[in-house]
């Protein structure tokens with residue numbers, strides 16, 4: 001995958017994403033990168049989890065596929081006014097280089113006030129836990145999704161792997177069993193995918209799965225909960 005050329009393109013809401021040359025696959029929806037990230041991960045993931053855990057003091061969050069850092073940055077912005085400690089772990093097997101990062105327009109699209117934090121997120125050294133604010137901690141891990149082997153650690157998982165068409169090995173019962181184990185009871189996993197086979201794999205390993213309206217251009221998405 002490292003040999004594939006990556007190009008920055010503009011999606012329908014004006015925000016950038018990265019296309020994998022020759023794969024017809026992108027880091028975000030071409031209907032809108034920011035719109036998708038806000039809808040799937042922030043609104044139906046983070047905001048939902050907070051609404052179900054109003055007394056929580058800490059949120060341990062795992063992202064599968066750190067990619068451009070868009071989800072991390074939006075999570076930082078969305079958490080700023082809370083009293084919740086965010087422990088954000090981003091797993092990424094193929095980090096992008098700084099030239100690609102410099103071509104992303106997220107801060108111009110949403111908030112140039114937060115441009116410096118977007119840069120800080122990318123400057124954080126890989127495999128070291130960094131403090132980005134009083135309450136926000138980030139560790140970017142260069143490892144494979146297949147190697148995630150935590151137990152009862154996370155409250156929330158952003159499952160943002162490339163699609164099952166190009167990486168079927170990341171949408172299997174075995175991977176979702178590891179995700180289920182990595183979550184605490186009461187924990188939640190959200191993903192943009194709404195494929196029947198993905199939903200069935202989640203149910204097979206014990207998740208309670210909801211089909212929710214998808215972001216612009218997609219009918220549905222999935223939210224999987226690890227209930228007590």
Ligand SMILES: C[S@@+](CC[C@H](N)C(=O)[O-])C[C@H]1O[C@@H](n2cnc3c(N)ncnc32)[C@H](O)[C@@H]1O
Nearest residue numbers: 027065066067068070071093094144145160162
């Ligand atoms: C859909 S993109 C993630 C987009 C990202 N969440 C963002 O906000 O930009 C999928 C990411 O998974 C990474 N990836 C591919 N195979 C992987 C693997 N086996 N383990 C971990 N990451 C992988 C890719 O390099 C890519 O960054």
